[in-house]
Amino acid sequence: MTDLATTISALQLKNPTMLASGIMDEDVGSMQRMIDCGAGAIVTKSIGLHPREGYLNPTVIELEYGILNAMGLPNPGIDIYGKEIKALEKTKIPIIGSIFAANAKDFVTLAIKMQHFGANAVELNVSCPHAKHYGLEVGSDASLLREIISSIKHQIHIPVFVKISPNIMNLVEVAQNIKNAQADAIVAINTVKGMKIDLETGQPILANKTGGYSGKAIKPIGIRCVYDIAQNVDIPIIGVGGITTGEDAIEYFMAGASAVQIGSAIYYRGPEVFKHICKEIDLWLRKHNYKNLYELIGAAYL
Amino acid sequence: MNIPTITSIVTSFNEASDIKTITFTYPGDVSPGQFFMVWIPGVDEIPMSVSFATKTMKGITFRNVGDATLALYQLKKGDKIGIRGPYGNGFSLKGKHLLFVGGGTGIAMLALAIEQARKKKLKATVIIGAKTKNQLFFEGRMRQCGATVLVSTDDGSTGYKGYASELAKHVLKEKHIDAIYTCGPEQMMKTLLLYCKTIPFQASLERYMKCALGLCGQCCIGKGLRVCLDGPVFDGTVLKKIKDFGVYHRDASGRKILF
Ligand SMILES: Cc1cc2nc3c(=O)[nH]c(=O)nc-3n(C[C@H](O)[C@H](O)[C@H](O)COP(=O)(O)OP(=O)(O)OC[C@H]3O[C@@H](n4cnc5c(N)ncnc54)[C@H](O)[C@@H]3O)c2cc1C
Ligand SMILES: Cc1cc2nc3c(=O)[nH]c(=O)nc-3n(C[C@H](O)[C@H](O)[C@H](O)COP(=O)(O)O)c2cc1C
Ligand code: FES
Numbered sequence: 277m278t279d280l281a282t283t284i285s286a287l288q289l290k291n292p293t294m295l296a297s298g299i300m301d302e303d304v305g306s307m308q309r310m311i312d313c314g315a316g317a318i319v320t321k322s323i324g325l326h327p328r329e330g331y332l333n334p335t336v337i338e339l340e341y342g343i344l345n346a347m348g349l350p351n352p353g354i355d356i357y358g359k360e361i362k363a364l365e366k367t368k369i370p371i372i373g374s375i376f377a378a379n380a381k382d383f384v385t386l387a388i389k390m391q392h393f394g395a396n397a398v399e400l401n402v403s404c405p406h407a408k409h410y411g412l413e414v415g416s417d418a419s420l421l422r423e424i425i426s427s428i429k430h431q432i433h434i435p436v437f438v439k440i441s442p443n444i445m446n447l448v449e450v451a452q453n454i455k456n457a458q459a460d461a462i463v464a465i466n467t468v469k470g471m472k473i474d475l476e477t478g479q480p481i482l483a484n485k486t487g488g489y490s491g492k493a494i495k496p497i498g499i500r501c502v503y504d505i506a507q508n509v510d511i512p513i514i515g516v517g518g519i520t521t522g523e524d525a526i527e528y529f530m531a532g533a534s535a536v537q538i539g540s541a542i543y544y545r546g547p548e549v550f551k552h553i554c555k556e557i558d559l560w561l562r563k564h565n566y567k568n569l570y571e572l573i574g575a576a577y578l
Numbered sequence: 579m580n581i582p583t584i585t586s587i588v589t590s591f592n593e594a595s596d597i598k599t600i601t602f603t604y605p606g607d608v609s610p611g612q613f614f615m616v617w618i619p620g621v622d623e624i625p626m627s628v629s630f631a632t633k634t635m636k637g638i639t640f641r642n643v644g645d646a647t648l649a650l651y652q653l654k655k656g657d658k659i660g661i662r663g664p665y666g667n668g669f670s671l672k673g674k675h676l677l678f679v680g681g682g683t684g685i686a687m688l689a690l691a692i693e694q695a696r697k698k699k700l701k702a703t704v705i706i707g708a709k710t711k712n713q714l715f716f717e718g719r720m721r722q723c724g725a726t727v728l729v730s731t732d733d734g735s736t737g738y739k740g741y742a743s744e745l746a747k748h749v750l751k752e753k754h755i756d757a758i759y760t761c762g763p764e765q766m767m768k769t770l771l772l773y774c775k776t777i778p779f780q781a782s783l784e785r786y787m788k789c790a791l792g793l794c795g796q797c798c799i800g801k802g803l804r805v806c807l808d809g810p811v812f813d814g815t816v817l818k819k820i821k822d823f824g825v826y827h828r829d830a831s832g833r834k835i836l837f
Pocket of ligand 2: 297298299345374404465490516518519537538541793794
């Protein structure tokens with residue numbers, strides 16, 4: 277087995293496959309199962325200050341080449357969800373707390389609480405494409421984003437990751453802005469805004485009408501984003517979007533990612549997907565005479 | 579693809595007070611114990627067990643408890659709904675004499691399994707439990723397929739007075755039962771699991787569902803078991819290790835709600 281270890285800022289990962297936010301992270305049991313299935317790190321679902329039920333169903337459908345969802349950021353609120361994180365305190369696998377809010381003050385409160393409950397890093401969801409006042413609406417406001425990141429950095433000592441959307445025109449500028457505000461890594465990408473209309477009724481199927489597209493179809497979009505950021509901004513990148521096989525992950529490493537996150541592939545290949553992908557990465561590295569992952573990162577532009 | 583297929587209501591039939599069966603055209607095979615996600619455009623999409631199945635037609639039987647079930651309740655012949663599925667694992671029938679215990683609308687999800695058992699010439703004893711007489715349904719349908727049917731009501735308005743699990747306790751004392759299959763209120767099923775000791779046991783669970791694809795995690799119990807995909811039917815041996823069983827479920831936000 278080649279060395280699959282990787283580091284992102286202060287986090288040491290035994291392997292580069294992380295669980296993406298919002299998938300199989302409802303509670304301690306589901307996150308524990310993903311750890312047992314080989315995930316190198318866990319990102320929690322995005323948590324806000326107060327309980328939120330999210331949108332009515334249909335919230336998730338599977339299309340030919342990907343998955344479309346508009347969950348609407350359902351979560352029980354940080355104080356309740358904190359117990360699920362605390363229950364994982366014995367695990368050696370890094371737990372990254374994903375948080376969302378509409379302003380810097382609430383983001384800071386959430387980040388402090390995440391650190392208190394034992395999270396090893398926080399991931400700022402400023403990229404959810406379908407939640408009014410949150411996510412992408414926050415991420416599209418450069419000065420607000422800078423204020424949020426700087427305020428959090430002043431208040432907590434664990435690393436701060438910022439998850440960005442592919443639905444922005446000035447990607448590199450935003451990434452530079454995030455780096456300048458002292459964030460520790462960029463996570464790219466969140467889902468791509470999309471819609472599906474039912475032909476018989478003429479209605480959008482998702483209750484929220486628009487949603488976010490993930491899975492196989494969005495991989496080229498994610499690869500492009502990671503590549504553009506890596507070439508222009510000196511900051512660790514975690515690649516997400518459509519990773520289903522080891523070769524998909526290799527492509528992200530070549531584009532410049534130091535680790536990857538996996539979501540929709542749990543639908544395509546089951547929770548064991550983390551083990552499968554690690555094995556496939558290992559096989560590929562050996563076949564191509566790489567001794568570790570670091571040699572590969574950024575191969576596409578170095 | 580896993581998107582709703584639009585179909586029209588063919589029949590809508592009153593089973594009991596506030597309980598209806600609707601049937602619609604939907605080809606394909608289902609295993610007894612599986613469920614559909616039923617989309618009522620503009621209202622909601624909810625999980626419903628398959629209670630009726632031929633090669634081309636399927637049906638669901640439900641109690642009117644809220645917005646989505648009320649909308650289903652009011653549908654008439656020709657109205658459109660969307661169906662995706664079937665999802666979940668279904669029951670595995672083993673043994674010669676099987677005991678089925680359905681509480682509330684639970685009998686709706688057991689019905690196909692009972693009919694399948696009878697087709698395989700297995701002996702089936704069925705306990706149907708309801709709060710009161712006018713909420714009982716499927717008694718005739720179950721007798722017709724050759725099952726021995728016993729009825730319990732909480733208020734004693736017909737049949738045994740008390741919970742279905744208590745009636746099952748009596749049956750277990752009197753008859754040699756090879757396996758038990760149940761669907762109903764979770765505390766009733768948990769009590770039943772205690773009574774059945776070493777007899778093989780399968781129970782069908784309900785949890786708030788969103789994707790029904792095993793992806794979102796909303797329906798997880800125990801160590802990440804997805805009720806929509808790894809269930810909804812679980813063995814007694816598994817359930818004994820799950821702390822949530824009979825204790826709590828989660829609402830749409832993920833907050834724990836005690837049963
Ligand atoms: C696998 C499965 C099979 C089911 N089979 C049947 C059946 O055959 N017959 C039947 O009458 N009922 C069945 N149910 C329960 C049925 O799904 C709920 O009664 C229905 O969703 C209520 O929706 P509502 O909008 O009418 O009520 P609401 O007022 O919205 O809710 C009433 C209760 O229903 C539950 N509920 C609401 N939405 C969902 C959801 N998306 N997923 C799960 N539960 C929900 C909640 O716990 C809530 O407390 C089944 C549930 C599951 C999980
Ligand atoms: C059902 C579902 C729920 C999601 N919830 C969140 C969330 O709460 N926060 C977040 O930052 N991203 C969320 N995402 C986006 C994923 O974390 C990921 O960025 C995206 O799905 C692309 O990766 P994939 O193709 O591997 O799924 C969600 C995705 C899906 C499919
Ligand atoms: S409903 Fe989404 S995992 Fe079961």
